Amino acid sequence: MIKYIAYCRKSTDEKEKQVLSIESQIAELKEFAAREKLVVTEYLTESRTAKIPGRSIFNQVIEKIEKGEANGILAWHADRLARNSIDGGKIIYLLDTGKIIDLKFPTFWFDNTPQGKFMLSIAFSQSKYYVDNLSENVKRGNRQKLRKGILPNKAPYGYLNEPRLRTIEIDPLKSKIVKKAFELFAEGESSIADISRFFQKFGITRYTGKMLHLDTVKRLLSNKFYIGIINFGGETYEGTHKLFLPPELFGKVQKILEARKHPKPRRNNFTFLGLVKCAECGCAITAEVKHKCYPTTRGNVDYIYYRCTKKRNDCSQNYLREELVEQQLRAIVAKSSLPNSWAKLWLEKLDKEETEEKTNSETAISKLSSKILEIDQKLDRLLEGYLDQIVDPQIYQQKKNELVELKIKLKEKMTSISKNGSESAAFLRI
Ligand SMILES: [Zn+2]
Numbered sequence: 001m002i003k004y005i006a007y008c009r010k011s012t013d014e015k016e017k018q019v020l021s022i023e024s025q026i027a028e029l030k031e032f033a034a035r036e037k038l039v040v041t042e043y044l045t046e047s048r049t050a051k052i053p054g055r056s057i058f059n060q061v062i063e064k065i066e067k068g069e070a071n072g073i074l075a076w077h078a079d080r081l082a083r084n085s086i087d088g089g090k091i092i093y094l095l096d097t098g099k100i101i102d103l104k105f106p107t108f109w110f111d112n113t114p115q116g117k118f119m120l121s122i123a124f125s126q127s128k129y130y131v132d133n134l135s136e137n138v139k140r141g142n143r144q145k146l147r148k149g150i151l152p153n154k155a156p157y158g159y160l161n162e163p164r165l166r167t168i169e170i171d172p173l174k175s176k177i178v179k180k181a182f183e184l185f186a187e188g189e190s191s192i193a194d195i196s197r198f199f200q201k202f203g204i205t206r207y208t209g210k211m212l213h214l215d216t217v218k219r220l221l222s223n224k225f226y227i228g229i230i231n232f233g234g235e236t237y238e239g240t241h242k243l244f245l246p247p248e249l250f251g252k253v254q255k256i257l258e259a260r261k262h263p264k265p266r267r268n269n270f271t272f273l274g275l276v277k278c279a280e281c282g283c284a285i286t287a288e289v290k291h292k293c294y295p296t297t298r299g300n301v302d303y304i305y306y307r308c309t310k311k312r313n314d315c316s317q318n319y320l321r322e323e324l325v326e327q328q329l330r331a332i333v334a335k336s337s338l339p340n341s342w343a344k345l346w347l348e349k350l351d352k353e354e355t356e357e358k359t360n361s362e363t364a365i366s367k368l369s370s371k372i373l374e375i376d377q378k379l380d381r382l383l384e385g386y387l388d389q390i391v392d393p394q395i396y397q398q399k400k401n402e403l404v405e406l407k408i409k410l411k412e413k414m415t416s417i418s419k420n421g422s423e424s425a426a427f428l429r430i
Contacts, residue, residue, distance in 0.1 A: 001039060003039050003069070003071060005042055009058070009075075011047065032106040072104065073103050077105050145166070146232060151168055156226070178226075199211070227250045275329075278317055287322075304321070305321060365417055368410050372407055376407070
C-alpha cells in the first residue's frame with residue numbers, strides 16, 4: 001500500500017493569482033484523495049518560496065520518506081514541490097532509489113516510469129525556468145531604469161511612481177510637506193521625533209496610521225535621492241528625476257544630523273565666555289549664576305558674574321556683573337567702528353567688486369564645467385578598464401561612486417554660482 005504525505009505550499013511573495021491559497025489546496029487535495037482512494041498519512045503546509053533550497057517542512061517530508069514513514073507525495077502541482085535544482089533532484093533520486101513509489105497531482109499526470117520521470121523533470125525545470133526568468137526580467141528592468149537615471153524602487157516620500165510612464169514624479173502635495181519638514185529641521189530646534197509628529201499631523205505615516213519610525217525619518221532626512229543621487233545595490237547613479245528641495249537646504253540638514261551624532265557636553269551658556277581674558281594676569285575667565293531673593297520686592301533674581309580663574313595665584317581682580325562686562329566690551333568695539341563718511345567709498349568699492357565678481361563667476365563656471373568633463377572622461381576610462389578586466393569590480397564600483405558623487409557636487413556648485421555668484425560675493429552682500 002502506498003502511503004502519501006500531502007504537501008501544500010504557497011509562498012508569501014508569489015504574485016501568481018492562479019495559485020490557490022493553502023486552505024483551498026488542502027480542500028482540493030482532500031477531495032482528490034477521496035476520489036482516487038488514496039491513503040494520506042498527514043497534511044503538511046508551508047508558506048515559503050521554493051526558489052531557494054532549505055524549506056524546513058519540505059525537508060521534513062523528505063526525511064519522513066527516507067525513514068519509510070511514507071512512500072508517496074500528494075501535491076497540487078509539481079511546481080509546489082520544487083523550484084530549484086536541488087529539491088527537484090532529490091525527488092527524482094528518491095524515485096530512482098524506490099523510496100518514493102508514486103507522486104500524485106490533481107493538475108499534473110505522473111506515472112512512475114522512465115517516461116513519467118522524464119515529464120516530471122521537465123515540469124521541475126519549467127518551474128525553475130519561470131523563477132529564473134522572473135528574476136532576470138526584474139534585474140534587466142532595474143538595469144534599464146538605472147541607466148535612464150530612474151530609481152527602480154518605491155518612490156521616496158514626496159515623490160510618486162508614475163504607473164504609465166514608469167518614472168518617478170514629484171507628488172504635488174507630499175513634496176510640500178517633505179520640504180517643510182526639511183526646513184523645520186534645518187532651523188535646528190526640532191528633534192527627529194518632532195519631525196515624525198509633524199509628518200503624522202499632515203498625513204505622512206506608516207500604513208497603520210502610526211507615526212513614522214524614527215529611523216525612517218532619519219533615513220528620509222539623509223536620503224540623497226532628494227538632491228538627485230540614486231543609491232541602488234551599493235552603486236551610485238545620477239538621477240534624472242526633478243528636485244523639489246534646494247541642495248543648500250539638504251546640506252544644512254546633513255550638518256545638523258552630523259553634529260547630533262556627536263553631541264557636545266552641554267555647558268551653561270554664558271554669552272561672553274571664551275571671548276575675554278583677565279587683563280591683569282591673562283588667565284581664562286569663568287562665569288557663574290548667583291541666586292538672590294528679595295522676598296518683599298522682586299522675588300528670585302539671578303545675577304551672572306564673571307571672574308578670573310586665577311590659575312597663576314597672583315591676581316587681584318574681583319567678580320564683575322555681566323552688565324559691566326558688556327559695557328566694557330561695547331566701549332572696546334565702539335573704538336573700531338567705522339565713521340559714516342567712509343560709507344560712500346565702501347559702497348563704491350562694493351559695486352566695483354560686484355562687477356569683478358561677475359567675471360569671476362563666469363570663469364569659475366567654465367572651470368567647473370571643464371572639471372565635470374574631466375570626470376566624465378575618467379568615468380569612461382574606468383568603465384573601459386573594468387570591461388577589459390584590468391580593474392577589480394569592487395574598485396570599479398567604489399571609484400565610480402566617488403566620481404559620480406563628485407560630479408553631482410560640482411554640478412550643484414555650478415548652479416549655486418550661476419544663481420548667487422561665487423562665495424565671496426554672496427558673503428559681501430550680507
Ligand atoms: Zn586675573
